[in-house]
Every structure is written in structure tokens, then in C-alpha cells.
Amino acid sequence: MKRREIKKILIANRGEIAMRIIRACKELGKKSVAIFSEVDIDGVWIRKADECYPILGDPIQAYLDAEKIISLAKKSGCDAIHPGYGFLSESAEFAQMCEENGIIFIGPKPEHIALFGDKTASKKAMKEVGVPVIEGTEEPINSLEEGLKAAKEIGFPVIIKAAFGGGGRGMRIVLEEKDFKELFESAVNEAKKFFGKGDVFIEKYVNNPRHIEIQIIADKYGNVVHLRERDCSIQRRHQKVIEIAPSPRLSDEVRRELYRIATKAMFRLGYESVGTMEFLLDDKDNIYFIEMNTRVQVEHPVTEMISGIDIIQRMIEIAEGDKLIFLQEELNFRGYSIEFRINAEDPNNGFFPSFGKIKKFLAPGGPGVRMDIGVYTGYTINPCYDSMIGKLIVWALDWKGAVNKARRALDEFYIEGVKTNIPLHREIVRDKDFIARRFDTSYLNNKLETFN
């Protein structure tokens, strides 16, 4: 395969992930081009990129306008686009359009993005390559009768999910048959509202599982490597709040089995670039595949911290046609890393988003502390976008050290002007169950009742 060097990259994103990609570009000696919407004029990433261009009009549409973004990339002489996460990152059409316009899309092949964007099709495909997949309907469903029949076959409790969804939206747990109708209808309505398609599917509900995901990285030559797992069980409303690498409570036997399943599946598929296979584990360590994410994830830094691998840089090199620079056996993993998502929301007021001007922003630092953040003193948080303003990541050689470091770093963190979830994180890192590694996906909901 011919190698094609990338000299200039357009970053089709904003906030902390745009900053993260610019940093990778700079270290690799690539030029970076930022884009920004009308309301993002004060974005820090705009100042750090080599060039920047506004996209006028609707502020959300600005980062979703495939045609405008591709034409800007061409006009500014970019040979590649990095989509980050969210926005266009999982649009197979966008990846295809880039290819047709002679621009390298830094990510997986369009056919794999399309496959995994359809959750029922992807479960079917994974089953075929030997992955233990959670039991559920094989096709999207849109009638109540069909749904109820499937739910009865699977057996209650079940979970209803949006077939083309994400972010925990359009998801409903149904414990008993009598509640099915109402919850089915509300799931369909939510799926329609957020994803434009009301299709849902039904799955067996695993009681209080752990969420364990495997980071995969693969080149164009069939070299597939895993970068171990992340434990993302600490969630609120099915959305991740804290992520940990490696999982502090997983037996080596199960861990090895997950690595084997994930690398084999991605090899058989001919997958390339980075991706994450998400699994649920029940209390008996049964493994259930739920979905695959075909993009760099919010929580990728914890994997970088324990592996020393720069995931974004390697993504860029893979897109250029380079072979992976390491074999599985050559990787050394060390210590524990914990990521805390910093959300502008008020944990004392129903997690209501908190917007406005940041009057003072004093970030933690020191050994073992990494800040991936998109805001600064004087920056105004805009309600148009996600309330996550960045991440605090810590690393230490052992679990106890990582928790101690997290406590110290969270205590150093000072933000004035907007409410954030930092006080909640401070409580978690002092909680005896968290310290003792006793947590699954029900942890935070239960704790929220007892925290101040």
C-alpha cells in the first residue's frame, strides 16, 4: 500500500478534543487548521492552531456541515480531517465524502463506521466472528406488538434502546410486562427526537453490570493490538462520569479473554484505526458485547497514561499508511489512571447545566496530573454545546496512589463563576466503596442518595 504523507490537518471539532488534536499535530510537525462557530470566537483551540476559519450560521450545525468543512479543508490546503468525537466522527457519509474529495479521513473505513452505527447489525456481525453478544432482537423494531413479543421471548427485565442512538438517550429499563407499553412509546419518541429515527431494539437487562471496554488500535496491514481495558462503570443516567485504566477489579483470566475476543474480532473484520469494544460483565463475570465505538473516545487519556502510547498521533500515522510502530508483546503497561469528566452542571441542583462566565480558573498540576481542558479564566461557557468542559486525569503506580493523587488534584482545582461537578468527584474519591474498588454501574445512583 502506498504511504501518503499528511502535512496539514483540519480539525472538525471544538473544545478540549480540538486542543488535544492540535497538540498531537504539533508534536508530529503537521500544520493544523481549526474551525469555529459564531459563538465560539473565544475558543482556546482557535488560538493554538496554525490557521482558523469561522463557519457562520447555526452554532451546532457549524460542526456538522460536511460540505462546508470539506470545502474549507480543500481551500486551506489540508490533506486530512480529524473528526474528534461526537459531531461528524461517526458519520460514514462524511468519511466517504472526504475520500471522494481526495481528503484523508483520520479514522476507520466508512463501511465499518456504518456497520457499528447500526447497533443491531453490529451485534449480528460480532456474533458471526465469535463474540459473546448480549441477547436481544436482531432487527430494529417499530411496533409495540413486535416489541412486546420480543421482550417476552427474552424474558423480563429488558432494556429498550435506540437503534441509531448513543449517549444513554432513548434507553428504558422495563422490569415488568405491565410497564412495557408506556416505556416502549417513550423510548421511541425520544429516539425520534434525538436521532431522527424512532427505531429501537430490545435487549436482556443485565443486573448492575460493570462496563468494561477494550481499546483497539489497528493499521492497514492487519496488525491489531489492544491497549488493555477501561472500567467505565461509574455512570449517571447511563453516561460515564469517571473512567479508569486498567479496571481495578477484574480477574486476569477474564481480562485475557476480553483481549482475545476483541483483537480476534477486529482482525477478522479487517478493522483499521482506533476503536473501542464495549462489554458488560455481570457478577459471575459473564461477558456481553453491547456496542463498538468507531472513534477516539473521551476517555482515551487513561489508556495513554498506562501505555505511554499517544493514541491520536498513532491514528494520524495509521491514516498516512504507516505500520504500527509496536507489537503487542512490546507494550508495557504501568500503574493506574483515573479520569474525571468536568461538567459545568450543578450536582446540588439536579445536575442542571450551569452556563456563563468563568471568573477564575485555577487548574491542578504537579506530578502525575494531566489536564485536557478547553476553558480558561474569562471564558464564557455557551449553552449550545455539551456541558463537559474537559477532563482531569491522574496517574500513579498503584490504585491507592492514584486515589490519593486524585483527591489532592481535585482539592487543588478551583473554578469560580460556574457550578461544576468537582464537589461530587471529591466525595467519590473519599468514599469507602470507591477506595475499596467496590463499584458497578449502579454505584453512583446509590451513592447520590447518601452524598451531601
Ligand code: ADP
Ligand atoms: P449509549 O450508546 O447510549 O451510550 P450503551 O449501549 O453504550 O449506550 O450503554 C450505556 C450504558 O447503559 C452501559 O454502560 C450500561 O451501564 C447501561 N446498559 C446498556 N445496556 C445494558 C443492558 N443490556 N443491561 C444493563 N445495563 C445496560
